[in-house]
Amino acid sequence: MLPRQLFKAFFNLLFICLLLLNSSCTKSNFYEKKFLIYGTILEFKFFQTPKKIADEAMSNVIAQLNELNSIFHPWQDSLIEEFNNNPNATICDEQQIQMIKKAFHYEKLTHGYFNPAIGALIKEWGFHADEITKKTPDYSLIEKIVNSRPSLNQLNLKKGCFEKINHYLQIDLGGIIKGHALDLAKAEYQKLNIKNVLTNFGGNIYAHGNPKNRFWEVAIQDPFDQTKILAKLKLPPGSAIGTSGNYEKYFINEGIRYSHLINPKNGNAFSNHSSATVFISPQDEVGLKSDVFSKPFYFSDDLKKTQLDMNFDYFFVTDLNHNIYITKSMLEKIEWLFEEGKYFVQGI
Amino acid sequence: MFKVFKVGDFLILAIFSVILFISLSIYLNLPSGDILKIDYQNQTIKYSLNQNKKIDLENLSIEINMGKARIRHSNCKNQYCVMQGWISHINQSIICVPNLFKMTISQNMDAHDSTNY
Missing domain, CATH: 2.60.320.10 (N-utilization substance G protein NusG, insert domain)
Incomplete structure (x- = not known):
C-alpha cells in the first residue's frame, strides 16, 4: 500500500470514529439537566426530545420561576416580603391576586392544614433563612399568632386590592410554589409539543408522557436515611408524586427534630410523622396538588378522618417509630424496597 | 512526512484514536449520581x-x-x-x-x- 493511501485510510478510520462517537452520544435518547433554583434542585429528564426544544422549555420554565421568586419570596426582597412587613401594604396586581385566591382554595380544601397565611410562625421558628440554625422560639408570640387564626380569608379585597385585617397574617407560598412550578412546566411542554419528560422540583415530580414501552419510574427516599430508598412507584403519563418530610429543612434541639413544616393548628414545628407521600393521578393542577395534599397527612393525628375529609385515597405516611400507614389504593401502586424489618406496614 | 511514518505508526494512532473516542463517548454519557x-x-x-x-x-x-x-x-x-x-x-x-x-x-x-x- 502506498503511503498516501495509508494516510487516506487512517483519516477514513478517524472519520468513522467521529461518527461512532456522535451516535453513541445520542443513542441513550435521554437528555438530562439539573439547575439550582431557590436552593432547590430542579431536574429535567427528556426522552426523545430535540435538544434545542428541550433547552427552550427549560429556559422558559426557569424564567417564569425567577419571576415568581421576585414576587413571592417570603424573606428576600420581594413584593410579598414587603406586604408581610408593612401593615398598610396592599396587593393590587391581578396575577398575584389570582395566585393568592388559588392558594386560598387549597387552604379550604385541606381544612387549613395547608395554610399560606402562617409566614409569621415559620419566621418565628427561624425557617425564613437560607441556613437553618437551632432556635428556641418565643412561645407566647406563637400562641398569639395561632390564636389570631391566620388565614388568607383575612385578606380583604377592597377596590381591587388585598389588604390585611389580621396583624399577624404573613403570606408564605413556599408550600405551593414547587407544585405550581410543575404546572407551569406542564403548560410549557404542551405549548412546545414536548411529549415525554420527567420534571423533579425539590422532590416533587411530574411525569409528562412516558419513555418507550414503560412508565417513568421514581424512587421514594427513605425518611430515616437519605442514601437509601424506601419504595418505588411507576408514574403514568400526566401523574405526579409529592412528599412532605421532616428531613429536608430542620434543626435538632434537645433530641427533638423541629422541621420547617409548621402545623397551622397549633404552631408546632414537631409532628409524629416523619413523612407523608401522595400520588396524584392525571388531572388539572396535578403538580400543585402533589405539593399541597401531602401536608394534611403529615400533620394529621387521625389519618382516616383526614382521608374522608379530603376525599383522597392515594397516600402513605411514615411515623417516628418506623410504622408505615398506607391506603389500599396506594399499596397496589407501590413496590417496597426497604431492608426487611426496618418498617412495619399497616393499612388505614 | 510519509518516509518518517510507517504502516505500524498509523495503525497505533488509529487504535489509540478509537480507544480515546470510545472512552470520551462513555464519559459524556455517564448519568448523574445521587x-x-x-x-x-x-x-x-x-x-x-x-x-x-x-x-x-x-x-x-x-x-x-x-x-x-x-x-x-x-x-x-x-x-x-x-x-x-x-x-x-x-x-x-x-x-x-x-x-x-x-x-x-x-x-x-x-x-x-x-x-x-
Missing part, C-alpha cells in the same frame, strides 16, 4: 447528593452542593484533589493519596428515573 461514598480511615460513609452540606474530616473538608461534590480543603502538599474540582457523574472519583482518602459518586441500587424526597 450518592457520595467516602472511604476514609477504614470507614465507608454515604451521603445524599440532594443537599447542601459541608463535611469536615480530620485532614480534609468536603462540600456537597446540590448534585455535585468536591474537596474544599486538604492538608496534602500538592493539592491535586482540591484542583480536581466538582464531580457529579456515576463512578467519578477523587483520590487523595497522602490522606488515604477516596470519594466516589454512585447511584442508589435500583434503577429509577428520579428520586422523590
Whole structure:
C-alpha cells in the first residue's frame, strides 16, 4: 500500500470514529439537566426530545420561576416580603391576586392544614433563612399568632386590592410554589409539543408522557436515611408524586427534630410523622396538588378522618417509630424496597 | 512526512484514536449520581447528593452542593484533589493519596428515573 493511501485510510478510520462517537452520544435518547433554583434542585429528564426544544422549555420554565421568586419570596426582597412587613401594604396586581385566591382554595380544601397565611410562625421558628440554625422560639408570640387564626380569608379585597385585617397574617407560598412550578412546566411542554419528560422540583415530580414501552419510574427516599430508598412507584403519563418530610429543612434541639413544616393548628414545628407521600393521578393542577395534599397527612393525628375529609385515597405516611400507614389504593401502586424489618406496614 | 511514518505508526494512532473516542463517548454519557461514598480511615460513609452540606474530616473538608461534590480543603502538599474540582457523574472519583482518602459518586441500587424526597 502506498503511503498516501495509508494516510487516506487512517483519516477514513478517524472519520468513522467521529461518527461512532456522535451516535453513541445520542443513542441513550435521554437528555438530562439539573439547575439550582431557590436552593432547590430542579431536574429535567427528556426522552426523545430535540435538544434545542428541550433547552427552550427549560429556559422558559426557569424564567417564569425567577419571576415568581421576585414576587413571592417570603424573606428576600420581594413584593410579598414587603406586604408581610408593612401593615398598610396592599396587593393590587391581578396575577398575584389570582395566585393568592388559588392558594386560598387549597387552604379550604385541606381544612387549613395547608395554610399560606402562617409566614409569621415559620419566621418565628427561624425557617425564613437560607441556613437553618437551632432556635428556641418565643412561645407566647406563637400562641398569639395561632390564636389570631391566620388565614388568607383575612385578606380583604377592597377596590381591587388585598389588604390585611389580621396583624399577624404573613403570606408564605413556599408550600405551593414547587407544585405550581410543575404546572407551569406542564403548560410549557404542551405549548412546545414536548411529549415525554420527567420534571423533579425539590422532590416533587411530574411525569409528562412516558419513555418507550414503560412508565417513568421514581424512587421514594427513605425518611430515616437519605442514601437509601424506601419504595418505588411507576408514574403514568400526566401523574405526579409529592412528599412532605421532616428531613429536608430542620434543626435538632434537645433530641427533638423541629422541621420547617409548621402545623397551622397549633404552631408546632414537631409532628409524629416523619413523612407523608401522595400520588396524584392525571388531572388539572396535578403538580400543585402533589405539593399541597401531602401536608394534611403529615400533620394529621387521625389519618382516616383526614382521608374522608379530603376525599383522597392515594397516600402513605411514615411515623417516628418506623410504622408505615398506607391506603389500599396506594399499596397496589407501590413496590417496597426497604431492608426487611426496618418498617412495619399497616393499612388505614 | 510519509518516509518518517510507517504502516505500524498509523495503525497505533488509529487504535489509540478509537480507544480515546470510545472512552470520551462513555464519559459524556455517564448519568448523574445521587450518592457520595467516602472511604476514609477504614470507614465507608454515604451521603445524599440532594443537599447542601459541608463535611469536615480530620485532614480534609468536603462540600456537597446540590448534585455535585468536591474537596474544599486538604492538608496534602500538592493539592491535586482540591484542583480536581466538582464531580457529579456515576463512578467519578477523587483520590487523595497522602490522606488515604477516596470519594466516589454512585447511584442508589435500583434503577429509577428520579428520586422523590
